[in-house]
Amino acid sequence: MLEFIYKFFTSLRLTAVLLVLGLLIVFFGTLAQGYFGLYTTQARYFQSFFIDLQALYVGFHKFADMISQGFNYPLAPLESKHVLSIPRIPLFPGGYLVGGFLMINLFAAHLRYYRPGLKKLGVAMIHVGVVLLLLGQLLTDLLSSESSMHIRHGGTKNYSEADRSFELAIIDTSEADADKVVAISERRLRQGGDVTHPELPVTVRVKQLYANSALTEERTNGFAPVGANAGIGADIFWRELPPVTEMNRRDTPSAVVELTTPSGSLGTYLVSGFLTRPQSFQHAGRNYVMELRPGRFYKPFSLHLLEFRHDKYPGTDIPKNFSSRVRLLRSETGEDREVTIFMNSPLRYDGETYYQASFDPDNQGTVLQVVRNPSWLTPYFACVLVGLGMIWQFCSHLIGFGKKQKNA
Numbered sequence: 391m392l393e394f395i396y397k398f399f400t401s402l403r404l405t406a407v408l409l410v411l412g413l414l415i416v417f418f419g420t421l422a423q424g425y426f427g428l429y430t431t432q433a434r435y436f437q438s439f440f441i442d443l444q445a446l447y448v449g450f451h452k453f454a455d456m457i458s459q460g461f462n463y464p465l466a467p468l469e470s471k472h473v474l475s476i477p478r479i480p481l482f483p484g485g486y487l488v489g490g491f492l493m494i495n496l497f498a499a500h501l502r503y504y505r506p507g508l509k510k511l512g513v514a515m516i517h518v519g520v521v522l523l524l525l526g527q528l529l530t531d532l533l534s535s536e537s538s539m540h541i542r543h544g545g546t547k548n549y550s551e552a553d554r555s556f557e558l559a560i561i562d563t564s565e566a567d568a569d570k571v572v573a574i575s576e577r578r579l580r581q582g583g584d585v586t587h588p589e590l591p592v593t594v595r596v597k598q599l600y601a602n603s604a605l606t607e608e609r610t611n612g613f614a615p616v617g618a619n620a621g622i623g624a625d626i627f628w629r630e631l632p633p634v635t636e637m638n639r640r641d642t643p644s645a646v647v648e649l650t651t652p653s654g655s656l657g658t659y660l661v662s663g664f665l666t667r668p669q670s671f672q673h674a675g676r677n678y679v680m681e682l683r684p685g686r687f688y689k690p691f692s693l694h695l696l697e698f699r700h701d702k703y704p705g706t707d708i709p710k711n712f713s714s715r716v717r718l719l720r721s722e723t724g725e726d727r728e729v730t731i732f733m734n735s736p737l738r739y740d741g742e743t744y745y746q747a748s749f750d751p752d753n754q755g756t757v758l759q760v761v762r763n764p765s766w767l768t769p770y771f772a773c774v775l776v777g778l779g780m781i782w783q784f785c786s787h788l789i790g791f792g793k794k795q796k797n798a
Contacts, residue, residue: 526768620657
């Protein structure tokens with residue numbers, strides 16, 4: 391049995407099958423991206439152990455439609471209701487499973503066929519480099535994060551905000567000098583039920599949540615009453631929307647939650663990414679506000695925007711450069727310095743990289759893209775190893791060939 395397993399994982403046929411599966415995942419994932427969008431496709435095709443039937447159906451439908459258009463018989467477009475009715479049964483190997491088996495196969499085959507020696511050192515370096523590439527991509531998926539920091543001129547921020555995820559923040563505003571915040575992630579809200587925490591003054595009961603929604607103050611076809619009986623929302627109507635697939639847009643969730651205590655309910659509230667003012671309530675003599683907002687990543691320092699520049703070429707409206715002059719403040723270390731962030735010159739600080747990403751239309755505010763990727767050097771090391779390995783193998787064969795020609 392052990393010998394069978396050993397031969398299976400060291401088989402070149404397994405390598406070929408895994409490479410073919412990888413090509414199929416890339417092919418059908420690329421087609422499905424037109425319906426799901428980039429981020430959902432990444433999660434369901436490449437960042438998963440198995441691809442479910444629903445995702446596969448979308449990919450195959452896009453492929454069949456592409457073929458049928460060649461014969462001037464295009465298929466009917468996909469409808470969200472029909473796609474959502476398909477069960478999400480795991481059916482096909484996903485990117486993580488194929489990549490994991492490739493790593494095992496690569497290691498096992500290397501141990502089986504590799505023979506120590508200077509002549510084979512290049513092969514070992516190439517194999518290690520390929521493993522580092524696969525491992526680096528896995529670490530990037532698991533550890534990296536992207537967010538943005540929007541600062542108006544003269545403003546200061548000590549946190550960045552997630553681009554595509556929200557959180558329900560319940561804030562105790564009773565103290566004059568500090569607020570106490572408890573945040574519940576959108577992922578937890580989607581699970582429904584009651585949410586409790588030792589620092590929460592109430593139990594949050596999720597009655598209904600729409601991952602993407604629309605709100606209106608007028609009764610319109612397709613919209614239903616929210617059903618809130620406290621705060622803002624009693625006279626608001628809502629509806630669920632399909633997930634957004636465009637890169638420059640995002641889903642805006644809305645939810646109805648009930649706040650309960652051992653002595654009874656405090657009311658049912660609407661929380662939504664569309665609301666510009668937080669909901670407020672009182673409990674046990676203390677004041678609280680509650681809002682559904684983009685997830686926040688707090689920093690041990692703050693950035694103060696001194697100046698944003700939108701330089702143009704003289705006599706034209708063609709942008710020449712975008713730059714933000716900020717003041718970096720960190721009280722615990724006494725750090726206080728000015729930094730200029732501009733195109734192709736980010737700020738690297740505290741394990742994060744701050745890029746100049748966008749700006750406000752009135753040129754009075756800047757948007758910095760914040761990227762944290764602890765494994766960002768891994769691909770560089772991998773490429774260097776693969777390159778050195780190929781050079782070593784080429785030189786060793788060239789020297790051996792030269793010696794044979796000289797002896798002949």
